[in-house]
Amino acid sequence: MLRRIVAPTTTQPAYCREMRCFLAVEPLELSRKRVLLTGGNGFIGSSVLSALGSMGVSDVIAPARADCDLTHEPEVERLFKEVRPQIVFHLAGLNGGILANQKRPAEFYYQNLMMGTLLIHHAWRAGVERCVVAGAGCGYPSTAPNPLREDDLWNGSPQPESAPYALAKRMLSVQSEAYFRQYGFVCVVAVLGSVYGPHDNFALENAPFMAALVRKFCDAAASRTPAVEVWGTGNATRDCVFVDDVVDALIRCATRSESASTVNVSSGESTSIRNISEILRRLTGYGGAVRWIADRPEGQQHRRLDVTRAFRALGWSASTSLDDGLRKTIDWYVANYPRTEEK
Numbered sequence: 001m002l003r004r005i006v007a008p009t010t011t012q013p014a015y016c017r018e019m020r021c022f023l024a025v026e027p028l029e030l031s032r033k034r035v036l037l038t039g040g041n042g043f044i045g046s047s048v049l050s051a052l053g054s055m056g057v058s059d060v061i062a063p064a065r066a067d068c069d070l071t072h073e074p075e076v077e078r079l080f081k082e083v084r085p086q087i088v089f090h091l092a093g094l095n096g097g098i099l100a101n102q103k104r105p106a107e108f109y110y111q112n113l114m115m116g117t118l119l120i121h122h123a124w125r126a127g128v129e130r131c132v133v134a135g136a137g138c139g140y141p142s143t144a145p146n147p148l149r150e151d152d153l154w155n156g157s158p159q160p161e162s163a164p165y166a167l168a169k170r171m172l173s174v175q176s177e178a179y180f181r182q183y184g185f186v187c188v189v190a191v192l193g194s195v196y197g198p199h200d201n202f203a204l205e206n207a208p209f210m211a212a213l214v215r216k217f218c219d220a221a222a223s224r225t226p227a228v229e230v231w232g233t234g235n236a237t238r239d240c241v242f243v244d245d246v247v248d249a250l251i252r253c254a255t256r257s258e259s260a261s262t263v264n265v266s267s268g269e270s271t272s273i274r275n276i277s278e279i280l281r282r283l284t285g286y287g288g289a290v291r292w293i294a295d296r297p298e299g300q301q302h303r304r305l306d307v308t309r310a311f312r313a314l315g316w317s318a319s320t321s322l323d324d325g326l327r328k329t330i331d332w333y334v335a336n337y338p339r340t341e342e343k
């Protein structure tokens, strides 16, 4: 069930200085729109799909990669000709943790850059009314001050471990702004923090860090492993946001934005990896030790997103506490994943 927030009410189009756009007076009604959702099989996309269903949006087309390779322009062109969408949520992407980014930097760069570029370009050509695409918080410069504001996106280089992915994601903001200036095309880039929740990718070789931690603690508790190994010192902090909150924000990006923009979507709170590990230890009942592997990379030291723009422009803020979100994630993992000793 999606959480509802009473958005700031406006009686006439209001210019939002934070987001540099006009707020829609009446939110766009999605139920009669044809929606194209990419990445609908994925972690965030599958949650958007079920949320749209529960909102009564029935005309949703969500092609899998096997149906349409979004890095291949003729296939993207054919997709838009066949579907003729009015609204696009672009949630396909190559996503993963530090290890996967280090091993496959070329793929992370090429696939994300091509998918974003082609999706926005063909959405514009097809006359799409609103397009929402997923950017990434790791795109922020490693030297930018916390909390990270949207205007700081270009004030330096991203952390080297995931720079190819991060820079491909930054290009979404360039393209969104360029297409609005030249064509008036409305594309919102939602810069996501560390998203976690049910249906995440829990495969250890390429799982994002939250899913990897949930898995490690659940498996260790089930098999009574004496120690859980976690990369880094535990001192790095992250801004974690539960997937249902992200879905709510993405839908608001589609229904409440009337110009191109880049907007942070996260909790706006930072938590250390050590603290997250302690919460997981408590929630899973794990009684063993945590062994910190300090010589393994832990990425950017501190990352917290400023979520003022999301609140002012979309009337959105995250409402799920870390405890509640992690409990739901653990419950889903335990119910849906084979345990270590069963594999």
Ligand SMILES: NC(=O)c1ccc[n+]([C@@H]2O[C@H](COP(=O)([O-])OP(=O)(O)OC[C@H]3O[C@@H](n4cnc5c(N)ncnc54)[C@H](OP(=O)(O)O)[C@@H]3O)[C@@H](O)[C@H]2O)c1
Residues within 6 Å of the ligand: 038, 039, 040, 041, 042, 043, 044, 045, 063, 064, 065, 066, 068, 069, 070, 071, 090, 091, 092, 093, 094, 095, 111, 134, 135, 136, 137, 192, 193, 194, 195, 196, 201, 208
């Ligand atoms: N999860 C996070 O914490 C996070 C944080 C920041 C940004 N993001 C961004 O948010 C978006 C969604 O992330 P996620 O965690 O939901 O990812 P995910 O679970 O890995 O799902 C990615 C989806 O992309 C699809 N896909 C990949 N390559 C494709 C291609 N060439 N053609 C068509 N479809 C393709 C996959 O389709 P198939 O299933 O059919 O293979 C999959 O459904 C991504 O753009 C990601 O970079 C995520």
